[in-house]
Structures are given as C-alpha cells and as structure tokens.
Amino acid sequence: xxxxxxxxxxxxxxxxxxxxxxxxxxxxxxxxxxxxxxxxxxxxxxxxxxxxxxxxxxxxxxxxxxxxxxxxxxxxxxxxxxxxxxxxxxxxxxxxxxxxxxxxxxxxxxxxxxxxxxxxxxxxxxxxxxxxxxxxxxxxxxxxxxxxxxxxxxxxxxxxxxxxxxxxxxxxxxxxxxxxxxxxxxxxxxxxxxxxxxxxxxxxxxxxxxxxxxxxxxxxxxxxxxxxxxxxxxxxxxxxxxxxxxxxxxxxxxxxxxxxxxxxxxxxxxxxxxxxxxxxxxxxxxxxxxxxxxxxxxxxxxxxxxxxxxxxxxxxxxxxxxxxxxxxxxxxxxxxxxxxxxxxxxxxxxxxxxxxxxxxxxxxxxxxxxxxxxxxxxxxxxxxxxxxxxxxxxxxxxxxxxxxxxxxxxxxxxxxxxxxxxxxxxx
Numbered sequence: 001x002x003x004x005x006x007x008x009x010x011x012x013x014x015x016x017x018x019x020x021x022x023x024x025x026x027x028x029x030x031x032x033x034x035x036x037x038x039x040x041x042x043x044x045x046x047x048x049x050x051x052x053x054x055x056x057x058x059x060x061x062x063x064x065x066x067x068x069x070x071x072x073x074x075x076x077x078x079x080x081x082x083x084x085x086x087x088x089x090x091x092x093x094x095x096x097x098x099x100x101x102x103x104x105x106x107x108x109x110x111x112x113x114x115x116x117x118x119x120x121x122x123x124x125x126x127x128x129x130x131x132x133x134x135x136x137x138x139x140x141x142x143x144x145x146x147x148x149x150x151x152x153x154x155x156x157x158x159x160x161x162x163x164x165x166x167x168x169x170x171x172x173x174x175x176x177x178x179x180x181x182x183x184x185x186x187x188x189x190x191x192x193x194x195x196x197x198x199x200x201x202x203x204x205x206x207x208x209x210x211x212x213x214x215x216x217x218x219x220x221x222x223x224x225x226x227x228x229x230x231x232x233x234x235x236x237x238x239x240x241x242x243x244x245x246x247x248x249x250x251x252x253x254x255x256x257x258x259x260x261x262x263x264x265x266x267x268x269x270x271x272x273x274x275x276x277x278x279x280x281x282x283x284x285x286x287x288x289x290x291x292x293x294x295x296x297x298x299x300x301x302x303x304x305x306x307x308x309x310x311x312x313x314x315x316x317x318x319x320x321x322x323x324x325x326x327x328x329x330x331x332x333x334x335x336x337x338x339x340x341x342x343x344x345x346x347x348x349x350x351x352x353x354x355x356x357x358x359x360x361x362x363x364x365x366x367x368x369x370x371x372x373x374x375x376x377x378x379x380x381x382x383x384x385x386x387x388x389x390x391x392x393x394x395x396x397x398x399x400x401x402x403x404x405x406x407x408x409x410x411x412x413x414x415x416x417x418x419x420x421x422x423x424x425x426x427x
Contacts, residue, residue: 011058014086018055021093022048028100040100047093054086127194127209131159135205147194147209151175151186159205166196178216185212264347264389271350272319315346320355322346326362329369334418337396338362338371344389345373345414353377353412364420373414380408 025048032040108116118139121128127144131137135158148156152165153172166184171177178185178193185195195212198205269283315322329335342360349355355377363370384406386394397404402418 014083014090015055015058017090018051018058021051021090021097022055024097024101025051025093028097028104031104032100043096044100047096050089051093054089125211127196127207129156129159129207131205131207133203133205135160138204144207144209150188151194159207163196163198163207167198185216187216264343264351268347268350315358320346320350321357322360323357324360324362326360328362329364329418331420333400334369334420337400337402337416337418340396341371341373341393341414341416344393345375347389349373349375349377349412352380367420369418369420371416371418374411377412379412384408 025044028044029048032044121139121141124141124143127141127147129137129140129144137156137159140156145156148154148162151171152162152169156162165171167180167182171186174189176187178187179195183195183197185193187193191213192211193213193216194209196207196209198207200206270288312322329338345360346358349358353375355375357376359374361372361374384390386406390406394404397416397418400418402416405415405417407413407415
C-alpha cells in the first residue's frame, strides 16, 4: 500500500508524526552538542533535516491530492513508495532520538552537572549564597532567599549590601536581633534562631545562614542553671558565715533535749515513790545528784547503750512494763535516735496516759529501720499538740531524712521510719 492509497486521516497522522519527530530532534541537538562524541552531532541534525524534508513533501503531496491538482512525475514516484518504508524510517528515527534522550537522562542522574549542584544547594536546610567580590550573586538557594525576605524585607540582589544590613542595619519589626557583628543572629516570628556568617573562599564571597535554635535554647538553660548555682553559692557563703551560730544552736538544742529527758526520768521515779513509797530512796537520790551535776555542766554525756539501760531501770522503778520486739539498731546515730524516742515515749506514756505497759516494736527493710511505740494508757481526748519533747524529736528525725508519725486509733502509737546509712528512701 502506497501513500496515495491511504485515506485522508492516516495521511494526516503520518505527517503529524514526522512533525513530532522534527521537534524532538531539534530538542536533542543542544544535548548532543554539549557532549564530546562526534557521531551523535552528525546523526541528530541529519534526522532533523530528513524528517523536515519528508514532512514537507508529504504535506505538499497531500494538498495536491486533496485539491485534485496535476502532480509532477517526481511526486508520482514519491506517493508510490510503500507506506511500510515510511513507517520503518519513522520508527528508526524515533528509536534513535529516544536512545539519545534516555542516555542524557542517565548521564544527568549519575553525573555532577550545574543543574544537579543547583538542585542540591536548593534542598539544603541552611541558607547559602555565593557572590563575586563586587556583590553580584552567582549562586543562591531558596532558604537564603526566604531568610532575606523575612529579615530585611527584600530579595538578596547584592550580597555586600545584604551583609551590611545583616551585621549592623535595621531589620523588620517582627524579627528580633540577638547579636550583630561578624556573626549576627536573629529570632524570627516562628521562634527559630538563625546565625549568619561571611567568608572569602578563593576570591568568592560566601554568605551562609545556620539554624541555631537548639544552641540558643541550651544557652538559656545554662544561664538558668548558672543563676541557680549562684543562688546556691550565696546560701553556702551565708551558711559558712553563720555555721558557728548554727553549731552553738544545735548544741544548745541537744543540751535542752538531754536535760528534758533526764529530768523526765527522775520526776517519774519520784512521782512513783511519792505515791507508793516502795522504791529505793538511795537510787532516787543518786539520780537527782546526777541531774544536778548535769545542770552544772560537770557530768559527761552517757553513751546510747547506757542511756537505754537507764531507761529500762527507770521504767521498772516507776512500775512500768517494757516489752521489746525485734532487734535494736546498731548504727550509732540510729541508736541515739532510738534512745531519745524511747525516753520521750516513756515520759509521755506515764505523764499523760497513766500507762502501765509499753510495747516497742523494731523492724527493718533493706534501706529503712522502723520503730513503733505503743502503750495501754488512756487515749487523748483532743488532738495531740506536739510540745518541746515531741517537736525536738521530730526535728532530729527529719534531720536524718526520716519520718515521724503519731496515731491514736486503736491505741496511741508513735512510729519512726529512719533511713539506714547509705540507704535511699523517698517517703
């Protein structure tokens, strides 16, 4: 089948296809001339001219046939060429042009070109601009352009002028300048902080912008920490200046507690003697002598063990039964606290509750020593108000990171939770 025998629609389609090949070949000409290979530089222009010639001839013949004009012998010879030949020519040219385009695409993907460099710079999260010494911009990414619009309100057209504004000039009202000079910083309306820097690299002016939001947040946190440390150092200095006063106050408190405990013991025994007259008079007199010596600062403080033994003797002399369940603490400070608490519990049980029996329960966990004192005396009619003895005991317990609790149901119970040495307890 020849071109003459085709219907008008296939003729128009064939001519259109060749016209598309002309456009494609014209697109490929700049591509092949950027490369070093000689053969594509010859074949692609030849394909373009061949397609142009075939298109022009087919269009002229199509018009002649359509208008019924007389054709020349040369035109008759062309229209008698089989359509298959035209189709094969069209397919060969199309495949070669597609090959050129695919090779160019593959080359762009696997080679560093000016376009790939520009694309990579545009995708950077930091702002970047390269300019000549006179300020003419050579390369700039989108981030730098956005930052210039947000800070100075205009596009970056002259790098030198832009740097002068950034380092010492005026910025927009919704932008806060944090620093100026060689590395100016700005806080934008969205809360981000950007720091700019100028460098000269091989005669090229480089202007960069980095997101320093996290760094500034860390600096603010560091300032807060330093503020707290300064306040702590001030308290430490004040404590150092008054440490002697604190020490004397602590000694006076311990002396008051000791006097309170010793006098409480001798008063209990004396009270029992006055009621029953069945106690050892000489022992009571000796206790009074020791208290008088202590008040005159002539007697030394007894050890925790001796004090606890004295407590038991006083309790027996006062007609009170003391029941101990568990093992007493072995650490020195815990022993002292246990002795002090025992004296206070015994004194209050006799003075306020007329108790005859006191139960002391001692238990412990990995980090905690628990001591509870309970008695069979009368329950308090009103809410317990901690006096000098209980308040002093609570202060001592809390100084050792412990906890003191008083309950009255179903019976009066004083409970101490003390932290062992090296233990870590959160109450």
